[in-house]
Amino acid sequence: MVIVAVVVVTVAAGVGLGLWATGGEGDDSEPAGSAQEQPSASKTPSPTPSPTRSYPLSKAPRTIPAVGAHTPARGPGWKPAKGLRVVVSDGDLADEGRLLAGELGLTYAGEADDVRAGDVRLALNGDEGADPESYTMTVRGGRVTIGGPADAGVFYGTRTLKQEVRGGGTAPEGVVRDEPAKPVRGFMLDIARKHFTADWIEDRVRELGDLKFNQLGLHFSDDQGFRIESDSHPEIVSREHLTKAQVKEIVDLAASRHITVVPEIDSPGHLGAVIAAHPDLQLRNVRGFATRGAIDISKPEAAEILDDLLNEYAGLFPGGPWHLGGDEYQALVVSDPEASYPQLASAATEAYGSGASVADLTTGWLNDRAATVRAHDKSPRAWNDGFFRGTSVQPDKDIQVAYWTGKEIGARLPTEYLSAGRKLVNYNDEFLYYVLGQPQTFVYPTGQRIYEQWTPRVVRGTQAVSARYDDQILGGSFAVWCDLANSQTQEQVAAGIRMPLRAMVQKLWDSGTPELPWSEFRALADRLG
Numbered sequence: 415m416v417i418v419a420v421v422v423v424t425v426a427a428g429v430g431l432g433l434w435a436t437g438g439e440g441d442d443s444e445p446a447g448s449a450q451e452q453p454s455a456s457k458t459p460s461p462t463p464s465p466t467r468s469y470p471l472s473k474a475p476r477t478i479p480a481v482g483a484h485t486p487a488r489g490p491g492w493k494p495a496k497g498l499r500v501v502v503s504d505g506d507l508a509d510e511g512r513l514l515a516g517e518l519g520l521t522y523a524g525e526a527d528d529v530r531a532g533d534v535r536l537a538l539n540g541d542e543g544a545d546p547e548s549y550t551m552t553v554r555g556g557r558v559t560i561g562g563p564a565d566a567g568v569f570y571g572t573r574t575l576k577q578e579v580r581g582g583g584t585a586p587e588g589v590v591r592d593e594p595a596k597p598v599r600g601f602m603l604d605i606a607r608k609h610f611t612a613d614w615i616e617d618r619v620r621e622l623g624d625l626k627f628n629q630l631g632l633h634f635s636d637d638q639g640f641r642i643e644s645d646s647h648p649e650i651v652s653r654e655h656l657t658k659a660q661v662k663e664i665v666d667l668a669a670s671r672h673i674t675v676v677p678e679i680d681s682p683g684h685l686g687a688v689i690a691a692h693p694d695l696q697l698r699n700v701r702g703f704a705t706r707g708a709i710d711i712s713k714p715e716a717a718e719i720l721d722d723l724l725n726e727y728a729g730l731f732p733g734g735p736w737h738l739g740g741d742e743y744q745a746l747v748v749s750d751p752e753a754s755y756p757q758l759a760s761a762a763t764e765a766y767g768s769g770a771s772v773a774d775l776t777t778g779w780l781n782d783r784a785a786t787v788r789a790h791d792k793s794p795r796a797w798n799d800g801f802f803r804g805t806s807v808q809p810d811k812d813i814q815v816a817y818w819t820g821k822e823i824g825a826r827l828p829t830e831y832l833s834a835g836r837k838l839v840n841y842n843d844e845f846l847y848y849v850l851g852q853p854q855t856f857v858y859p860t861g862q863r864i865y866e867q868w869t870p871r872v873v874r875g876t877q878a879v880s881a882r883y884d885d886q887i888l889g890g891s892f893a894v895w896c897d898l899a900n901s902q903t904q905e906q907v908a909a910g911i912r913m914p915l916r917a918m919v920q921k922l923w924d925s926g927t928p929e930l931p932w933s934e935f936r937a938l939a940d941r942l943g
Contacts, residue, residue, distance in 0.1 A: 416606065420910040443502040456624065472553075472586035476938055478916050479626060479923030480930070482592040489587035492532070492553050494518040494579055501526040503537035506565055508669055511536050514572045529557070534575070535662060536568050537561040544833045547628075548593035551575065553585050566672045567593070570626050577624070577942050594626065596870055598839050599922045600632030600676070600888030601915065606687070607897035608850070609654035614904045615664055623671025628842045630668055631891060635723075637686025637707040640898070643729075649691040661730055669732075676795070677731045680739025681720050682779055687708045688719065695719070699754045708744045711779045712761035721786050728790035736792035737816065738783050740800020743776055747823055766807055773802040781810050788812075798822075798831065811835070812884060814888070819843050820874040828873040832883040840873050840890035846918065848911055851898025860866040861913030861939075864931045868918070869925050892918050911940060 472491065474484035500515040501523045502508060508524065515522035520534065539550075546564035549571035560571035575591065578585040601622055603610065619630060633781050634836040636639045639652040642661055656664075660936040665675050686707045687694045695716050697708040697891040709716045724736075745755050750757035751772035762775035784794035793813040799822040815831045831838055840846070859935040871878040879887075892915055894907060902910065916939050920928055930936065 457746075463560055465574075468588070472588045475574065475586055475590065477574050478935075478939060478942060479920045479929065481574060481590045482924065484586075485591075486586075487554065487588040489554065490556075491584040491586045492556065492558050492569075493571050493582075493584050494520055496563070498532035498932070499523040499526065499530060500534045500536065500738055504537065507536045507568055510565060510569045510572055513670065513873045514576065516636070517576055525928075528916065531556050531697035533928055534560070536559040536572070539563055545593045547597070548591075551585075551590040551592075552684055553587050553589075557828050558585060563661050567624075569672050573624050573626055581850045581943055592688065596887070596889035596924045596925045598629060599627045599919055600631060600839070600889065600890050600891030601627055601912070602627035602633060602676075602925075604633045604636070604894055604896045605641045605656070605790070606634050606636035606896075607867070608899035609639070609641060609652075611906060612656055612660040612664060614908070616667055619664065619668050619671060619673060620651075621915070622673055623668075625916060626923060627915075627919055629674050629676050629735065629891065631678060631893070633678045633680065633737075635679045635687060636684045640687040642727070644723065644726060646726045647719060650688050652687060658730060660775045665709070665731065667869065670839065674733035674735060675731055676733065676735045676737055676738055679720070679723055679727070680737075681708045682711045682716070682739065682776065682785065683707050683743040683806075684739060684740065684825075689833075693717065697755070698756075700756055705744045707742075710757065711775060712757045717779070717782060721785060725790070726788045728787065728792065734791065734793045736787040737795045738780060738787070738813075739782050739797060740776075740796035742799060742822075744815040745772055746776060748801070766863065770806060774807040776800075777802060777805050777809055778806040780813070781807070784810050785812055793798075798828075799827070801826070801831070803830075814839055816839065816875050816891075816895070818847070828879050829883070832879065832886050835886070838873065838889055839888050840870050841893055842868070842875075844875055845872065846890060846892045846908075846914075847895060848901070848914065849895045849897050851901035852906070853897050858910060859914050861915075861917035861936070865913055865917035865920065865928065865932055866934060869921055872924070882901040890918060 415669040457474060457845060459831050467496050468489060469488040471488055474485065475481055496519060499521045500511045502511045502525055512522045514534065537559060541563040544563040547566050547570060549560060549562035549567035551571045551574060558575060560568055560575065560646060562568040574590060575585055589925045622630060640650045641652055641655045643655060643657045644651050651908040659845055660942050668675050684707050689709060695713060697705040699705060745751050748754045754773060758772045758775055762770040762772055765778060766774050775931055780796055780800055793814065794812065795816050798815050798817040799819065801815065802822060803826060810926060815836050815838040817828055817838050828838065845859055846860055847856060852858060867876065870890050873879055892910060913936065930938065
C-alpha cells in the first residue's frame with residue numbers, strides 16, 4: 415500500500431536536502447518535523463488540494479563490488495550538497511570522515527553531537543564479534559549513517575556511498591548490510607622487472623581502495639632489478655628505484671584506504687640483482703657453470719645478506735603478511751640435484767643428517783627466512799612450488815601457500831596443501847596472471863572470463879576444489895608480471911587490468927553467481943569510472 419504524504423515544502427537556505435523525511439525502516443508514515451504542516455482551525459481551508467508526493471520502494475544500490483543485502487524503504491534517498499556535514503562518533507574515524515568529506519564536497523565537522531538535516535554520520539557500533547570489514551549503511555530521514563565494528567568496515571561503507579552518488583546519483587533509501595566473503599583481496603605488482611613510478615602506484619592504491627581491495631603486493635627483487643633503496647646493501651639497488659620516503663608515502667596512503675602492503679624479496683631463486691653485486695654467491699653446478707638467478711644456499715653469507723634485507727625492510731612495511739617467494743629454485747629443476755650440486759647435497763646432510771636432500775636444504779632455507787620475518791610479527795607466505803613432496807624437513811605450518819601454477823616439476827594439486835590443513839591464497843595463473851608481452855603460454859586475462867568462470871575455489875586451471883576447503887582459501891590476488899617489461903607502458907597496464915580487477919573483487923566480495931550479466935556489469939563499471 416502506498417500512503418500519500420501531504421506536505422508543504424519549505425526550503426531553508428543552506429539545507430537543500432533531507433526535507434522529505436521518512437519514518438522507520440520500510441515505514442510508509444508521513445514526513446516528520448518541518449516537512450509536515452499540521453492543520454490549524456484558524457485557517458480557511460483552501461479550495462484546491464495541497465501538493466502531494468509519494469515514493470516507491472527503493473532499489474538496491476548498484477556498486478562494484480555489489481552490496482550483500484539491501485532492505486528497501488520509501489523516501490527520496492540522499493545526495494551530497496554544499497554545506498552538508500560528515501560527523502563521526504569516534505576520533506578513530508577522523509581519517510575516514512575527512513576523506514569522504516573531501517571526495518563529496520562536504521564539511522567535516524568531527525565529533526559533533528547535534529543532528530542536522532543532510533548529515534552523514536560515521537560510527538563504531540562496538541560489535542566485537544562481527545567481521546571487522548562489515549558495515550551497515552542506513553539512508554533515512556534525509557541523513558546517512560554508516561556503522562561498523564571497526565574502522566575498516568566503516569571505510570568500506572563510505573566507498574559504497576561514494577559509488578552510489580557518483581555523477582549526480584542518489585543513495586537509495588533503506589538499509590545496506592554488507593561484508594566480504596574473503597579476507598584477502600589482493601593485487602600484486604612486479605616492480606623488479608619494470609620500474610613503476612610512485613605516482614602510478616599511488617593511483618592504483620586509490621583505485622584499489624575504492625574497490626574494497628585490502629592488499630597490495632610489491633615484488634621488488636628479481637634477476638632484472640632491485641627497486642627499493644637499501645641502507646644495509648646499497649650496492650644491490652638498481653638505478654631506477656623507489657626511495658624509502660616514496661615507499662613510506664605509498665604505505666601510508668594504502669593504510670588510509672585499509673590496504674596492507676605485502677613486500678616480497680624472492681629467494682633462493684630470482685636473486686640475479688643481488689648476485690650481480692655479489693658474484694661469489696652465485697650457485698654453480700658440478701661443472702662450474704653458473705645457475706641463473708640462484709643463490710648458493712650452502713654458503714652462510716647467502717643467509718646473512720637475505721636476513722640483512724628482511725630485517726632492514728621490516729620496519730618500512732608495518733603490515734602483517736610477508737611474501738618469501740621460494741619459487742623456481744633452479745637447483746631443483748634438474749633430474750639429479752644432489753649430483754649436479756654436490757655442495758648443496760653436502761650442506762643438506764650436514765644440517766639434517768644422512769639421506770637429506772637438496773629439497774630438504776631448500777625447505778630449511780624457507781623455514782629460516784620465515785623465522786626471520788616472524789621475529790618482526792610477520793605472517794610468512796610462499797609460492798606453491800617452494801613446497802616439496804617427500805622431504806624429511808617440512809615447511810612450517812604457518813606459511814601460507816600462494817598457489818599460482820600446476821606446471822612445475824612434481825606439480826602438486828591444491829588439495830594436497832588444503833588437506834594438510836594449510837591456508838591458501840589463490841593466484842591462479844590461468845585467470846589472474848597479467849604477464850607483459852604474453853610469453854610462453856600466457857595470454858592477458860579478461861574481466862569477462864574472470865567474472866563468468868572464476869571463483870576463489872578455482873585455484874588451479876579451471877576446476878574448483880571441494881567446498882569443504884572454502885574456509886582455508888583466504889582469498890585471491892591478481893598479479894602483474896613484467897617478464898617483457900617494455901611490452902606495455904604504465905598507462906597501458908592500468909587500462910589492461912581495469913576490468914579484470916573489478917571482476918575479481920566482485921567474486922572475492924561475493925563468491926556466488928553475480929546478479930548482473932557481464933554486459934551490465936561492464937556498463938556499470940564504465941559509469942562508476
